[in-house]
Amino acid sequence: MSHPILACRDVCKLYGPRAERFVRDGKLAAEPSALAEAGVTAATLNVSLEIERGETFVIMGLSGSGKSTLVRILSGLTPPTAGVVLFEDRDLASMSEHELIQIRRHQMGMVFQHFALLPHLTVLGNVAFPLEIQGRPRTEREARAREMITLVGLDGREGRFPRELSGGQQQRVGIARSLAAGPDLWFLDEPFSALDPLIRREMQDEVLRLQGLLKKTIVFITHDFDEATRIADRIVIMKDGRVEQVGSAEELVLKPATDYVRAFTRDAPRAKILTARAVLAPAPPGGDFAGEVAATARIASFARDVERATKPFAVTEGGKLLGVVDRLAMIDVLVGHADRAA
Numbered sequence: 001m002s003h004p005i006l007a008c009r010d011v012c013k014l015y016g017p018r019a020e021r022f023v024r025d026g027k028l029a030a031e032p033s034a035l036a037e038a039g040v041t042a043a044t045l046n047v048s049l050e051i052e053r054g055e056t057f058v059i060m061g062l063s064g065s066g067k068s069t070l071v072r073i074l075s076g077l078t079p080p081t082a083g084v085v086l087f088e089d090r091d092l093a094s095m096s097e098h099e100l101i102q103i104r105r106h107q108m109g110m111v112f113q114h115f116a117l118l119p120h121l122t123v124l125g126n127v128a129f130p131l132e133i134q135g136r137p138r139t140e141r142e143a144r145a146r147e148m149i150t151l152v153g154l155d156g157r158e159g160r161f162p163r164e165l166s167g168g169q170q171q172r173v174g175i176a177r178s179l180a181a182g183p184d185l186w187f188l189d190e191p192f193s194a195l196d197p198l199i200r201r202e203m204q205d206e207v208l209r210l211q212g213l214l215k216k217t218i219v220f221i222t223h224d225f226d227e228a229t230r231i232a233d234r235i236v237i238m239k240d241g242r243v244e245q246v247g248s249a250e251e252l253v254l255k256p257a258t259d260y261v262r263a264f265t266r267d268a269p270r271a272k273i274l275t276a277r278a279v280l281a282p283a284p285p286g287g288d289f290a291g292e293v294a295a296t297a298r299i300a301s302f303a304r305d306v307e308r309a310t311k312p313f314a315v316t317e318g319g320k321l322l323g324v325v326d327r328l329a330m331i332d333v334l335v336g337h338a339d340r341a342a
């Protein structure tokens with residue numbers, strides 16, 4: 001990979017009275033049982049990741065797998081016990097507290113599960129707050145806040161207080177606030193977990209829409225694989241503080257690296273995740289096709305047409321014929337016999 005905006009190498013965060021000593025004694029490479037014996041909890045263990053500019057990177061794992069700890073480390077809120085974090089190629093550990101604060105204020109935006117809005121401030125006041133902290137003049141910060149409020153569809157509600165808004169609206173305020181300073185890196189830590197499923201879906205669409213407009217680098221945390229597959233370019237699956245696998249949703253479903261990832265992705269909605277590329281079969285001679293689908297099209301978008309057709313569909317990329325998708329290949333992959341997958 002070329003030039004990640006954010007990278008970490010062998011990042012560990014250990015807790016317990018003997019954590020520092022454990023690292024000093026060079027025991028990190030020891031068996032996991034050594035941690036328990038020393039009474040040390042590893043919230044993250046040897047995590048190495050590279051996050052590319054402009055991608056939506058999802059950190060996934062069950063409760064206690066180390067997601068929040070990792071995000072706190074990546075955003076410079078918590079120093080790792082061992083390992084390195086690089087933001088735009090600069091080691092966070094080499095920065096002063098003042099520099100870290102400046103980076104967090106100007107280049108990073110954060111959205112949390114519990115909206116963390118200031119109850120005594122209006123919507124306008126909440127969204128403008130990060131700019132007030134930066135010391136920007138009132139007219140400038142209010143103009144920018146109004147822009148953000150429009151962006152998230154809350155026009156007309158500038159004067160309301162958080163208690164006068166629904167959960168979804170409050171989270172829109174949180175989103176507007178996190179974008180007010182124009183961050184390069186946008187962290188969203190389980191932002192929609194407190195919302196009911198319909199609103200949650202709506203908010204996922206909102207993130208997709210905003211990402212289409214703003215093209216930020218997004219680091220999104222969730223414990224919900226469905227949510228991850230809807231918004232992610234790449235997903236890291238964490239377990240017990242370690243990385244199990246990093247890949248696109250399609251890669252995780254088709255080529256799980258561990259039994260854990262296999263179990264995690266077993267019930268994933270394959271038709272919504274896998275693309276025509278995954279069901280590619282060689283094109284028969286003659287080129288008699290029922291139609292054409294793009295290699296990147298999700299199976300769900302063409303399954304019905306392929307199912308009904310008597311002839312295969314051509315799969316193309318940039319005008320080039322890659323192969324075909326036919327009924328049998330599609331059903332094979334959808335029900336889990338991925339042997340023919342690319």
Ligand SMILES: Nc1ncnc2c1ncn2[C@@H]1O[C@H](COP(=O)(O)OP(=O)(O)OP(=O)(O)O)[C@@H](O)[C@H]1O
Pocket residue numbers: 015016041042043044061062063064065066067068069070223
């Ligand atoms: N300050 C702390 N002191 C001791 N142990 C901690 C501390 N913070 C986190 N841990 C432990 O580290 C592990 C990872 O916690 P973390 O909060 O990062 O997980 P998570 O995946 O974000 O979980 P959740 O989804 O429940 O928020 C857990 O076992 C947790 O108990």
